[in-house]
Amino acid sequence: MPLPDQPERALLPAGFMDVLPPHATCEAETVERLMQVFAAYGYDRVKPPLIEFEETMLAGSGAALTKATFRLMDPVSQRMLALRSDMTTQIARIAETRLGHRPRPLRLSYAGQVLRVRGTELRPERQFGQVGAELVGAPSRTADVEVIVMAAEALAAVGIGGLCVDLGAPSLVPAILAQRGLDAATAARLNDALDRKDAAAVTALAPAVGTATADLLVRLLAAAGPAQPALEKLTAAELPAAAASVRSDLIAVADGLAATGAELTLSVDPVEGRGFEYHSGVTFSLFASGAPGELGRGGRYLTGTGEEATGVSLFMDAVLKALPPPARLRRVLLPAGTLAADGRRLRSEGWVTVSALDRAAEPGAEARRLGCSHALIDGTVVVVAAEPHSLTP
Amino acid sequence: MPLPDQPERALLPAGFMDVLPPHATCEAETVERLMQVFAAYGYDRVKPPLIEFEETMLAGSGAALTKATFRLMDPVSQRMLALRSDMTTQIARIAETRLGHRPRPLRLSYAGQVLRVRGTELRPERQFGQVGAELVGAPSRTADVEVIVMAAEALAAVGIGGLCVDLGAPSLVPAILAQRGLDAATAARLNDALDRKDAAAVTALAPAVGTATADLLVRLLAAAGPAQPALEKLTAAELPAAAASVRSDLIAVADGLAATGAELTLSVDPVEGRGFEYHSGVTFSLFASGAPGELGRGGRYLTGTGEEATGVSLFMDAVLKALPPPARLRRVLLPAGTLAADGRRLRSEGWVTVSALDRAAEPGAEARRLGCSHALIDGTVVVVAAEPHSLTP
Known part of the structure; x- marks a missing residue:
């Protein structure tokens, strides 16, 4: 029913939502x-x-x-x-x-x-x-x-x-840069270039960062992607001791994952x-x-x-x-006056029971109206809809 | 570990709590x-x-x-x-x-x-x-x-x-009082007396409320308690039409609950x-x-x-x-190096598996230290503690 005098009542603040059935x-x-x-x-x-x-x-x-x-x-x-x-x-x-x-x-x-x-x-x-x-x-x-x-x-x-x-x-890049003593502006520009995976920008910073370090960082940028080739490239790089320790952790974890036999696609991004x-x-x-x-x-x-x-x-x-769509539940209409014990038995068998609250309606039509695929008629569960009504709004 | 330099860090605002295992x-x-x-x-x-x-x-x-x-x-x-x-x-x-x-x-x-x-x-x-x-x-x-x-x-x-x-x-009492046209002060005093189940105070308000109404309210106060006698007293009371309709709803719901055979102890408090x-x-x-x-x-x-x-x-x-205490889970220690497939099998059988991360410790002692009742030793689950360590803090 619309709310003519409260037109905004149903609006939620941006970023907040009602999660509906199912x-x-x-x-x-x-x-x-x-x-x-x-x-x-x-x-x-x-x-x-x-x-x-x-x-x-x-x-x-x-x-x-x-x-x-x-x-x-x-x-x-x-x-x-x-x-x-x-x-x-x-x-x-x-x-x-x-x-x-x-x-x-x-x-x-x-x-x-x-x-x-x-x-x-x-x-x-x-x-x-x-x-x-x-x-x-x-x-x-x-x-x-x-x-x-x-x-x-x-x-x-x-x-x-x-x-x-x-x-x-x-912590790999910080470990490489720790001994370079970069000024804050250079460090910020370098991190920005690395975040953008921009090898040319890293190379352009060579005068401030040091040519060997800039070359090493460009090699690390190239060592991103599927785990095996990436780790090979990373292994071939000459690293200072602290950075080498970080690298050995990375390799150990990748090897450990492979050893478990878990079906994972591994990639590496060392930067x-x-x-x-x-x-x-x-x-x-x-x-x-x-x-x-x-x-x-x-x-x-x-x-x-x-x-x-x-x-x-x-x-x-x-x-x-990322989930597959949820499975539909089997819903059965219980006509008004159904014995409580019959409802309990059907629920214990995995049925969702929907009780008609009044005796007026014909069970098959009422079942379809309420999204039930089945109805209990004369003590027997019968199919009343080839395809249950959609329960999504 | 204590936090000497942050003595208040663990304190939560009054009324808020961490719910801990289990x-x-x-x-x-x-x-x-x-x-x-x-x-x-x-x-x-x-x-x-x-x-x-x-x-x-x-x-x-x-x-x-x-x-x-x-x-x-x-x-x-x-x-x-x-x-x-x-x-x-x-x-x-x-x-x-x-x-x-x-x-x-x-x-x-x-x-x-x-x-x-x-x-x-x-x-x-x-x-x-x-x-x-x-x-x-x-x-x-x-x-x-x-x-x-x-x-x-x-x-x-x-x-x-x-x-x-x-x-x-x-809505029963409001339905009774609707036609009395009480002033706000009298209504407030009367509601207060009813909330306190104070029959004497209700009777004392008879000059303002009307003697018949005060008597009726005292009768309703007495009609609180186990459903059957309470509803009998309520049924015996003479009520104006709107209040009688509320009463018939109450009786219908009580009768309906009894008819379902649900094991409920019913009481009624009409006031x-x-x-x-x-x-x-x-x-x-x-x-x-x-x-x-x-x-x-x-x-x-x-x-x-x-x-x-x-x-x-x-x-x-x-x-x-009001719940009974939770059942304990069966926890088994997996020594370091246990095959991933063995862990999966035990979990699928309902075990909680706790992996030792290092090879150093003796499995039985490590299991007991980590609250496990069992350990996997040489491919077999063995009992290592008669009673699992308490997991409550």
Whole structure:
């Protein structure tokens, strides 16, 4: 029914949406299925609150999210609160404090909604679901492999196969540049050129950066793509000790993934660092072949108390877009007056039962009107519609 | 590990909490189990956003929640936003607008977090889960019965039996008083006396209210308690026509519940109206024998567009407190180097697998340290702990 006197009542703010049938069920079932796989790998679920004190939520690596985070005044504490825009900093806080006494490695998983002040071109939503897992107190490169394989298994469990994993090492370039002592302007121009994968611009900076370094960076730019040739090119490069250590981590993780027999398409981008500013080791982005967006990402970092950790976050908006369409449920109309026990029996057999509330209507017509493919007539479930009515609005 | 330089970092605002293992898993599984029962009754899940425009969220029956609702400025639209403090008004909005074209009766279900500016003495939490269902466009009293029976079946499915349903009719007293034309001060004193179940105070108001009306209200106060005697007393009372119609609804719903054979303990409180200010027909509160708080509530109301509807909301904080303790999972340690296929096989058999990331530790000791009851040793799952270590912090 229209609302003539409240024409704007149904409008939501940009970036917020109502998820309607059957998508809301699909989303919830997908989240729980992903979480079940994490649970089967020994990751214990935690649920931090949607709101924390601003100074807690935006401490440490959370500071990068300051501009993205809604803030509001708490009339109870008279302090500023923040609505979470990311859950990973909350999980790190729980690992450090509430679960600081638990043995390491500590495996935690989480699922929840996050809110952003502004959407981006790639992700216009201002509310979306985040599902993830963190492995804390785990310096071994086996930990990185575990998290990636588990994420792939979880995505496969919800029907997303053909996963592509793009490995990165955002600390590689900083390790190469550490001893060059570049001025801030040069460093900014260089990072910009590397982000744009612009080899000519990197070469043009050779006078400021040093010819050998510029050449090395151009070689690293060329070492992006399918894992095997990329890692061969990377192996052939001469690197300073700190950078060589980062490279050996990257190779170890790629080798570890291959050894598990997981069906993953591996690629490597040794220069990419955007969005991984607080990562300290191997990182990864997850893509499905045929789906446009990044499904998730993760990698190695140091917690606020200096523990080695790695983790993965899946972005539910992207995951849901990559899913196969949901299966239809079998809906049966129960005429008014159907015995309660008959309804219970049908539900226990997997039927969705829709009760007619009045005796007036003819069961077959009423079933079709209410999107049921079947009706219970004279105690028997009969087909009343060749194809159930669409339940999408 | 303590955070000596950030002593307050772990503190959350009053009313907000971290839900830790195993409680977070228990909560999520309980929500999904409840929602599965609603789905089996044909209730289609919707997921409204956490944030809406203030004027939308607090329109109509939402106005009662104005003081309870966090508000914040949207830098994108330059309009005030509200963080939902209740989901039922959102569901009504969706039913009226986005799903206004869907055939009636429309069955919708929902689950999500709600936020409140202040906790109450009974419910100090400022964030809690709400799970519910709405049956829109359903004037029949069969609809009230369906919602109550379904809520009971959902609670039984998560292990909460022995449900007590307290039926109410908050429009009964207003229907009696409608023709008395009481002044505001008298009406307020009378409602206060009725809320306190204070028969003497009601009698004392007889000069202002009228002796016959005061006597009738005292009789209604006495007609609270177990359903059968209460409804007998109510039936014996002489009521004006509008009030008699409310009473007949109450009796029809009680009779309908009895006819379904659902194992419910029914009580009636014909005078209680607190918290049901926007309800127009039969209401109910759900309690579990032995659990302190109200598990949920619901009842009949009119949507903003005047559709007859009824619904139920379950309060997850109270539901979780009434649950039996969660079952322990079987956790098995996989020594470092375990074949990926062996891990997959064990997980598919229902095991939680916890991988050792280094070869150093002796599997039995490592398993016990990580809360595993079993370890995979030489290809065989062996018991390593008579009783798994507690996983609660």
